[in-house]
Amino acid sequence: MDLARLEDALIGQPRFRARQVWAWAARGARGYAEMTDLPAGLRERLAAEVPFSSLTLEREDRSRDGTLKALLRTHEGRPVEAVLMRYRDERRSVCVSSQSGCPLTCSFCATGQMRFGRNLTASEILDQVLHFRRRGAVDHCVFMGMGEPMLNLQAVLGACARLPEVGVTHRRTTISTVGWLPGIRRLSESELPVRLALSLHAPDDALRSQLMAVNERYPLAGVLDACRAYHARRRRRVFIEYVMLAGVNDRYEQALALARLLDRRAFKVNLIPFNPTDTAFTGSGPQAIAAFASALRRQGIPTTVRLARGRDIDAACGQLAARAPAGAGAAGVPAGPAGAG
Numbered sequence: 001m002d003l004a005r006l007e008d009a010l011i012g013q014p015r016f017r018a019r020q021v022w023a024w025a026a027r028g029a030r031g032y033a034e035m036t037d038l039p040a041g042l043r044e045r046l047a048a049e050v051p052f053s054s055l056t057l058e059r060e061d062r063s064r065d066g067t068l069k070a071l072l073r074t075h076e077g078r079p080v081e082a083v084l085m086r087y088r089d090e091r092r093s094v095c096v097s098s099q100s101g102c103p104l105t106c107s108f109c110a111t112g113q114m115r116f117g118r119n120l121t122a123s124e125i126l127d128q129v130l131h132f133r134r135r136g137a138v139d140h141c142v143f144m145g146m147g148e149p150m151l152n153l154q155a156v157l158g159a160c161a162r163l164p165e166v167g168v169t170h171r172r173t174t175i176s177t178v179g180w181l182p183g184i185r186r187l188s189e190s191e192l193p194v195r196l197a198l199s200l201h202a203p204d205d206a207l208r209s210q211l212m213a214v215n216e217r218y219p220l221a222g223v224l225d226a227c228r229a230y231h232a233r234r235r236r237r238v239f240i241e242y243v244m245l246a247g248v249n250d251r252y253e254q255a256l257a258l259a260r261l262l263d264r265r266a267f268k269v270n271l272i273p274f275n276p277t278d279t280a281f282t283g284s285g286p287q288a289i290a291a292f293a294s295a296l297r298r299q300g301i302p303t304t305v306r307l308a309r310g311r312d313i314d315a316a317c318g319q320l321a322a323r324a325p326a327g328a329g330a331a332g333v334p335a336g337p338a339g340a341g
């Protein structure tokens with residue numbers, strides 16, 4: 001819901017009304033009609049004046065593993081994708097977009113191939129979470145959808161500040177960046193104890209610059225120093241995201257080079273099986289990923305391998321591109337601005 005518009009519509013009402021409305025939305029209400037402690041006339045006026053969500057659902061796809069991907073539209077029609085991942089241990093994690101499209105152009109990412117739309121507002125980010133909250137409780141949130149969150153940090157932090165009321169604590173909220181240095185520094189200074197993830201993907205500047213143009217602007221050494229400063233302040237490990245690309249970044253020597261870069265107390269590596277996109281890359285096989293993980297662990301670096309979720313509906317990391325999954329029955333959406341971090 002557009003919270004600024006809500007405040008305007010409530011001018012003249014008791015001050016607690018806006019919080020009352022938000023509290024209902026945060027608990028998963030589906031509309032103003034459910035807000036039984038609001039006067040009936042006010043509920044009707046709000047329904048007429050303030051759309052219950054700042055985003056409109058265009059389509060939703062369900063993966064065989066239970067993952068849900070929603071394609072939503074802003075009021076002017078820009079695409080936004082959000083994903084709900086459900087795990088056997090009952091965790092329910094929402095992956096949200098911070099931008100429609102992405103101005104960066106990481107070579108392995110479907111979002112990076114799209115045109116950039118614009119930054120999303122804090123309300124538009126929250127409405128992605130609320131979309132899934134209306135289906136049941138959610139308890140984790142990751143900013144790994146379309147866009148680079150550090151390029152829209154004020155809105156991202158504005159959304160994070162309200163997430164605990166939706167059921168997601170700050171410690172279960174993770175902001176992922178490709179290494180936008182000023183944003184990492186600003187996040188370190190913020191009071192919100194959210195978690196930081198760095199998409200690294202290469203153990204040296206030459207390869208990283210090939211994969212991610214942002215590395216030309218902010219090379220590895222400075223970015224890792226900023227992450228260490230974040231860890232020193234927060235005492236929480238920084239997640240290192242490393243997508244496994246066959247023959248590109250998955251060799252044994254590269255695992256050793258990665259281990260040399262990282263301090264085991266400050267970092268934890270998360271290896272990501274590569275999800276097919278319209279790019280020239282192919283993913284490393286399970287054996288190569290397992291060998292890379294064990295090389296890192298032997299060097300003392302805490303390492304996990306991410307479970308692939310939602311591959312069959314293009315909902316996995318790097319696949320968000322605001323289009324229908326291959327073979328989907330429903331009407332598709334032309335590829336347009338939208339992204340995945």
Ligand code: SF4
Pocket residue numbers: 102103104105106109110111112113145146147148178339340341
């Ligand atoms: S990986 Fe993230 S920052 Fe890079 S192009 Fe994709 S969405 Fe943008």
